[in-house]
Amino acid sequence: MAAPPPEQPERNSPHTAQYIFEAKIPRITATLPDIQPLPRTLGTRDLVVFLIFDIVVLSFAMLMQLAGPFALLYWLLGTCTFFLPGAVVFYWLARHLPGQGSPYVWLSSVFNPVLGFTITFSIWLTSMLFTSTSLQETIIYFRMLKPDWLYTSSQQGLLMILMLFLATAISCLPLARLKRLLFIACLGYGALYIILGASTLWRLQHGVLWLLPWNHPTTQPLLWHKQPLFYSFTILAFLGLNHPLFMGSEVREGQAGLRRASKYIWWGAAIIPFLYLLALVGAAAWTPVVSRNETQAAVELWINTFGPVINFPATLVLGLADIFQAVIFMVLFSRLLITLAQHHRLPPVFARINASGVPVFTMLVQAFTILVVMVIGFIFVPSLFESGNNVIEIERNTHEIMLASSFVLLLCSTSLFFTLPIIISFTRGKGKSIATAVNYKRLMLIAIALLGIGATLVAIWATLTQSWVTGISNEHWGSIILLVVFIMLILGWLCGEMPRLSVLLSNQERVTSREKTLREQLQEAYQQQGVLLLELEKLYREQAFAATIDPVTELPNHRAVMSYIDATLVQAQAEHSAFTIMFIDLDHFKSVNDQWGHRAGDTILYEVAQRLHANLHQEDFIGRYGGEEFALICTNSDLPKTRKRARQLCTILAERPFLCSVRDNTYKISVTASIGIAVYPRHGTTRDALIEQADRAMYRAKQKGRNRICCSS
Numbered sequence: 001m002a003a004p005p006p007e008q009p010e011r012n013s014p015h016t017a018q019y020i021f022e023a024k025i026p027r028i029t030a031t032l033p034d035i036q037p038l039p040r041t042l043g044t045r046d047l048v049v050f051l052i053f054d055i056v057v058l059s060f061a062m063l064m065q066l067a068g069p070f071a072l073l074y075w076l077l078g079t080c081t082f083f084l085p086g087a088v089v090f091y092w093l094a095r096h097l098p099g100q101g102s103p104y105v106w107l108s109s110v111f112n113p114v115l116g117f118t119i120t121f122s123i124w125l126t127s128m129l130f131t132s133t134s135l136q137e138t139i140i141y142f143r144m145l146k147p148d149w150l151y152t153s154s155q156q157g158l159l160m161i162l163m164l165f166l167a168t169a170i171s172c173l174p175l176a177r178l179k180r181l182l183f184i185a186c187l188g189y190g191a192l193y194i195i196l197g198a199s200t201l202w203r204l205q206h207g208v209l210w211l212l213p214w215n216h217p218t219t220q221p222l223l224w225h226k227q228p229l230f231y232s233f234t235i236l237a238f239l240g241l242n243h244p245l246f247m248g249s250e251v252r253e254g255q256a257g258l259r260r261a262s263k264y265i266w267w268g269a270a271i272i273p274f275l276y277l278l279a280l281v282g283a284a285a286w287t288p289v290v291s292r293n294e295t296q297a298a299v300e301l302w303i304n305t306f307g308p309v310i311n312f313p314a315t316l317v318l319g320l321a322d323i324f325q326a327v328i329f330m331v332l333f334s335r336l337l338i339t340l341a342q343h344h345r346l347p348p349v350f351a352r353i354n355a356s357g358v359p360v361f362t363m364l365v366q367a368f369t370i371l372v373v374m375v376i377g378f379i380f381v382p383s384l385f386e387s388g389n390n391v392i393e394i395e396r397n398t399h400e401i402m403l404a405s406s407f408v409l410l411l412c413s414t415s416l417f418f419t420l421p422i423i424i425s426f427t428r429g430k431g432k433s434i435a436t437a438v439n440y441k442r443l444m445l446i447a448i449a450l451l452g453i454g455a456t457l458v459a460i461w462a463t464l465t466q467s468w469v470t471g472i473s474n475e476h477w478g479s480i481i482l483l484v485v486f487i488m489l490i491l492g493w494l495c496g497e498m499p500r501l502s503v504l505l506s507n508q509e510r511v512t513s514r515e516k517t518l519r520e521q522l523q524e525a526y527q528q529q530g531v532l533l534l535e536l537e538k539l540y541r542e543q544a545f546a547a548t549i550d551p552v553t554e555l556p557n558h559r560a561v562m563s564y565i566d567a568t569l570v571q572a573q574a575e576h577s578a579f580t581i582m583f584i585d586l587d588h589f590k591s592v593n594d595q596w597g598h599r600a601g602d603t604i605l606y607e608v609a610q611r612l613h614a615n616l617h618q619e620d621f622i623g624r625y626g627g628e629e630f631a632l633i634c635t636n637s638d639l640p641k642t643r644k645r646a647r648q649l650c651t652i653l654a655e656r657p658f659l660c661s662v663r664d665n666t667y668k669i670s671v672t673a674s675i676g677i678a679v680y681p682r683h684g685t686t687r688d689a690l691i692e693q694a695d696r697a698m699y700r701a702k703q704k705g706r707n708r709i710c711c712s713s
Contacts, residue, residue, distance in 0.1 A: 038338070039175060039357035042251045046179045047244040047264035048271070049186045053328040054244070055272055056189070058318060059137070060237035061279035067230040071280055078234030078455075079273050083241070085452035086414070087269040090242040092421055092445065094262035101245025101258060102339045103417070110420050117345050118493065120336050123413050125488060127333040128366065129406040132373040133399055134326045135163045141319035145312065160374050167323055168367040171330040174356040175250060178331070185324050190275065192317065197278035228462035235459040236407050237276065241265065242417065246335040330370075334362045344507065373402075400468040405484040408463055411456045418452040421445055552602050553609035556623035561631045564621050565687050568633055572680055580642040581690050582632040583676045583698040584612070584649065587706040589628040592669060600660045604671060607658045615652055629698075639679050639711060646675045646709040654707060672707035674698055683712040 064071045097106050103123060108116030139156055173181070248258045338359055341350035353359050425442050467477035548560040556564070565581065572579050586608065593601040605628065612622055612630060625631040632649075634642055650673055657668040676698025684690040693712035701710040 036351075036353060038250045038335075038353060038359075040250055040252045040254070040257070041176050042179065042247055042261070043257075044261045044264050044267070045183070047247065047251075047261055048267045049179070049182050050244040050247065050328055050332065051241070051264060051268040052186055052190065052271065052275070053182065053321075053325050054240040054332065055238060055268070056193075056275050057237065057325070058193075058279055058321075060233065061276055062283055063233055064230060064237075064280060065283050070230065071284070072277075074230050074234045075273070075276060075280060078231060078238055081451055082235050082455040082459075083238040083273065084269060085418075085448045085455070086238070086241045087265045088445070088448050089418055089421060089452060090245065091262055091265045093242075093417070094245055094248070094265070095259045097420070101242070101248035101262075102336075103242075103246075103413070104336070104339050104343065104345070106420060107416065108343075110423055113343075113345075117340065119413050119416060120340060122409060122489065124333050124336045125369075125491070126406045126409045126413075127329050127336075128369045128373055129402050129488075131167075131326045131329040131333075131366075132370050133403050133406075134322045134329065135160060135167065135370070135374065136399055137322045138163050138319045141315045141322070145315050157375065161371065163323060163326075164367055164370055164374070167326040167330060168363060170323075170327045171334075172358050172360055172363050174358060175331075178327075182324065182328070185320070188317070189321055189324075190271075193275045193278045193282075196282040200278070200282040228458065229466040229468075232407075232459040232462040235411070235455060238272070239407070239410055239414065241268065243332045246332045246339075249335070249339075330363060330366050334359055334366055337362050337365070344504075347502065347506070397469045397471070401480060401484060404463055404468050404481050405488060408460055408481060408485050409488060411460050411463075415453050415456040418449045418456065421449050550624040553605050553624045555609045555613065555630070556621070558624070558626055561621075561623040561625055561633075562687070564623070564633060565631075565690070568621075568635060569680065569687055569690075572635075573685075577636060578638060578680055578682070579633060579635045580637050580639070580677055580679045581694045582634070582642065582646060582649075583625065583691075583694045584630040584632060584673050585675075585698050585702070586628040586653075587672045587674055587702070589671070592671070596660060596662055596667070596669065600662050600667075600669070603660050604658050604669060608653060608671065608673075611652055612649060615649065631694075639677070639682070642677055642679070643709060643711065646677060649673070650675065650707060650709065674701035674706050675709045676701055677709065677711040679712070 064074065067074055093106060094101055097109060102120075104113075104116045104120040106116070107119050139159055142159060170178070170181075244264060245258075245262070248255075251258045251261045253260075337346060337350045340346040341348055350362050350365070351359070352361055425446055464478040464481055465474055467474050469477065472480065548556055548563075550557040568579055571577075586604075589601065589604075592604055605624075609622075609624065609630070612632070616622055616632075617634070619635045621633045621635075623631055634645065637645075654670070654672045657670040660667050660669050676694045676696065678684060678690045678694035678697060680690055683693040697710040697712045701708040704710070
């Protein structure tokens with residue numbers, strides 16, 4: 001086998017090359033939502049422990065004893081065609097695809113999120129079946145200790161619930177404590193295989209070779225007609241090489257740390273076949289006649305090796321190993337649900353962790369699912385035949401059917417993983433010249449992946465065509481497995497789609513609610529904007545009013561007078577009409593300010609403005625030109641009419657004195673005015689000329705004694 005490729009440093013650029021067998025793959029990133037991350041406490045050693053408990057099962061080695069002299073050949077064949085190719089492919093995927101080893105991210109990156117979700121959820125559902133079968137094996141071990149117990153469905157159900165409770169409690173330990181416990185248990189579990197191998201070596205050295213299975217006549221009838229089935233058993237024993245990658249988000253140093261920790265695969269590739277070889281040779285040396293139940297045969301192996309005294313501890317250790325395997329399953333596959341929740345495929349509650357970093361809710365959901373599977377498969381179904389059939393036999397058949405169905409589903413998902421490097425390699429080479437696209441090391445990777453795909457297809461075919469149960473024919477067996485697989489897929493699709501659609505619906509409702517809130521806020525903002533616009537318009541009018549109205553007299557100010565004269569001049573020029581300008585200046589008004597004060601002067605100006613404004617004609621305009629001077633513009637008026645109007649105004653101002661309060665006393669102040677008149681176009685055709693002529697006429701009136709009217713000459 002080729003040596004593992006050198007590690008590459010973490011790179012963030014999507015255009016950076018990542019090499020494995022000198023092949024480049026595209027960097028595909030997945031954005032995770034803002035969810036509290038799991039604690040990063042794992043390393044390479046921890047992943048190796050998970051892998052050993054996940055894969056190494058003594059009963060699988062005992063099952064292979066039925067293959068006779070071909071047992072070692074099948075283990076070698078399964079190792080070379082499935083286990084080692086799987087190690088190469090999964091190591092490649094772990095180092096070059098992001099997502100901390102999540103099958104959802106891998107499949108979504110290469111295929112699409114819907115397929116990624118469906119496969120991931122199916123893997124999780126299948127793992128629940130495997131977990132239930134692992135716990136069910138503990139019932140067999142317990143029954144071997146107490147043969148007169150557990151012959152009713154209620155007794156089995158009670159013990160299964162207790163075992164499930166124990167496995168769930170252990171899996172809910174903080175990961176930092178759980179990994180130490182698993183490491184100690186793994187050392188003891190591995191020591192059993194080493195002891196078995198040492199005892200086998202001692203037996204062979206003493207010349208006891210005749211006990212090997214290929215010398216025993218009871219194995220000969222099984223040598224030929226079930227050979228593909230034993231090959232599939234080998235594949236079943238090696239399944240799960242990528243399962244520790246599900247914990248990738250909890251490996252120290254993130255994605256870079258996972259790339260280094262993915263070396264656990266090579267450790268597993270060395271340790272696991274060796275442990276299975278010890279078990280296989282030990283079983284051949286010490287247990288030549290294999291019972292129909294491989295679980296019982298595992299205990300018989302230890303009894304034959306060390307005597308009846310080892311019965312209780314061997315049974316207890318093997319039962320605890322199955323419980324720890326169930327714990328490993330629950331811990332590993334809970335991360336699939338967490339990943340789906342992180343990607344909004346399941347409700348966020350599945351990704352919630354407690355203060356110790358344990359996803360308790362997800363563990364409880366798994367425990368409930370396993371309980372339902374066990375109740376249906378190992379309690380309800382056997383109880384239907386309790387009256388006239390052997391319950392234990394029905395239970396055993398149910399176990400085999402569930403195990404085979406789960407095996408087929410996992411093989412299908414594993415074959416998809418084998419296709420990932422092939423698809424990525426062809427995608428990369430698309431559009432390039434043959435000389436550039438062809439890379440022999442990449443072709444080697446593709447060949448290894450194709451070898452793994454072929455192994456999975458052979459295992460699926462063998463599982464469907466050859467019955468695992470003596471009482472079921474091959475034809476009926478294949479139909480039953482396909483039916484169970486179909487039901488599991490439908491249940492997986494329904495159970496997966498309902499939460500996914502629920503999440504999508506809740507997200508849509510949240511978006512709709514947010515949009516409604518934003519719409520209400522926008523409507524409120526529009527209303528506030530309308531109010532502000534009204535206020536602004538009011539302020540604008542007030543500012544415009546203040547800009548053109550004199551605050552003392554409340555008449556148009558100088559600017560307004562000048563603008564009105566310009567507008568009237570333009571209209572008169574267009575209509576060839578005449579208009580007059582009168583400058584009305586109050587006589588001796590400075591003495592009023594000096595004697596009575598400016599406040600009294602402002603009061604007099606206001607009263608004068610009111611009298612003048614009250615006697616305007618509809619077409620007239622009057623404003624304060626400045627100081628005590630007012631300007632009156634009369635449109636469509638000739639000089640005689642203007643003189644008459646001027647005399648009336650002088651009379652109005654002079655005939656009645658103005659009342660003014662000064663220091664709480666009221667005084668009568670008489671005011672007269674001098675008026676100057678200019679007529680357009682007679683006295684001028686421009687604004688400045690008309691104003692100058694009217695101003696001169698007004699000064700002549702003052703020079704003649706005031707309270708007079710003068711017209712421009």
